[in-house]
Amino acid sequence: MTDQILLDPTNERAPQPRARAPRPATLAGVTVGLLDISKPRGDVFLDRLAAQLTGRGVRVERFRKPTFAKVAPADLRYEISVKCDVVVEALAD
């Protein structure tokens, strides 16, 4: 008896494990991005968070996805990556 050959139905990609970016020990001098994915009431949560952070002297940048139903546009992802050191994404409902 010999082996049987099957054809791979997958995309044949091997995931590349990447280490997480190091967590900052402090928020001093760090820019925090707040990403609203356009789900209802996500803004309520992020408004509160923004107030808390700015009250502590942390720089905050706000972002919003056009729709929660689609992935964030590449330009938005790029903008967040160059402006922010840390991001909080609100997956609220």
Next chain:
Amino acid sequence: MNGVRLPEGLVAIVKQDCPTCHLIVPVLTELAAAGLPLTIYSQDDPAFPPGLPVVDDTGLEVSLRLDIETVPTLLRVIGGEVVERTEGWRRNKWEDLTAVAGLGRGLPDYRPGCGSRTLEPGIAETLAARSGVTRLRSRNVAVGALEDPVEACFERGWSDGLPVVPPTPERVLRMLEGTRRAPGEVVAVVPPDYAECTVEKAAINAVMAGCRPEYLPVVLTAVEAACTDEFNIHGILATTYFVGPVVIVNGPIAGAIGMNSGVNALGQGNRANATIGRALQLVIRNVGGGRPGGVDRATLGNPGKYTFCFAEDEERSPWEPLAVERGLRSGTSAVTLFAGEGSRGVFDQQSRSPESLARSLAGCLRTVAHPKLVRDYDALIVVSPEHARVFREAGWSKARLREEIVRLLTLPGAEIVRGAGGCAEGMPEEFARGSWPKFLPEGLLFVHAGGSAGLFSAIIGSWKNGAAGSRPVTREVRV
């Protein structure tokens, strides 16, 4: 020729199961007796022709590599290259090729040959797969001789939970016969991994789903339609909501491949309906990498996420087919994709007027998503023949019915706002005044299908509609 080096001189390919090959046995004997360098390959019986030295080609390796279509075929080989060939028995050709005059005295001048065994159904794919001379590019996965290939597919995570047909190269090559498109052609880029899905990858998944080759064009079109920005299969997959792709087939291909648009059209029992929808989901799983618990975050999902595909009964419909309404020429084979949850029944055995039946449909449609939510959700209404008859007899077009349902479901803000009727769910405060249509007119799709008996129709609710969510997509099927 790769591998086997051809013998010099004359080469004849024959098979025992061919009257013309029997007819020319005396000619071959004559050539051998004259001392000419002659090699005979037999496709089916190494003892044929009797009394002559024969090379066994029952494995068809030589025949395949020489592209033999007819037996007998006579070749002249110089320096390992075929320089001349003739098929069947044609005296003057054989005389020219062998440079022997007066061959086969007493035989007719001409007799056509028979089909080569390499052309028998299934043989070409088997041989192509075995010889490695294939057009396929996918990674070969070896399954041990003692391993059950169906179990092997489960273990590798390739299944939707039901057994799949193991995608052997032979089966995939047969599947590819269902389209003229090249195996390497990219059909779509499939989320969530945004991986290119070639015709070959779609064919592999179609094999696993249980498709026949003639279904492949429909599968390819469904994959194409799913992976558009308008349809947004990424969002449909990722949402916590119930929806999955619902595939509606229009046009002549539906009948040609034996799809069901009649009794139990939304149910089990028809191979094309069952496997086309399944193939699409397997492509999303295997090529796209979209799996439940991974990017698929559905809270409950719905049974249609195994497969949800049916054809429209156009012949008995009072209305133009869905694909025609959506802009394609009449008679075009087409696929429409709709982001749908499970179907729910509409029971109405009393209405004999279109006004009354429209009220029943509207009453049931109000519950799509929630009776107090408006505008965000579309609906596909599968109207059965007995209900369709009511509209036909009254001369109601689809547009007329749509208009009526939109009117009936234009709801007072006071009734749908959050908190109204003692229910917290509902529309935000800005909807409290005025009236609001539950559905946008373009958000109501009608399809005619079902068995001839039963005063029932079906509603399939959708997910977030419009540019921010998913819009139905209709595409012509290319063969």
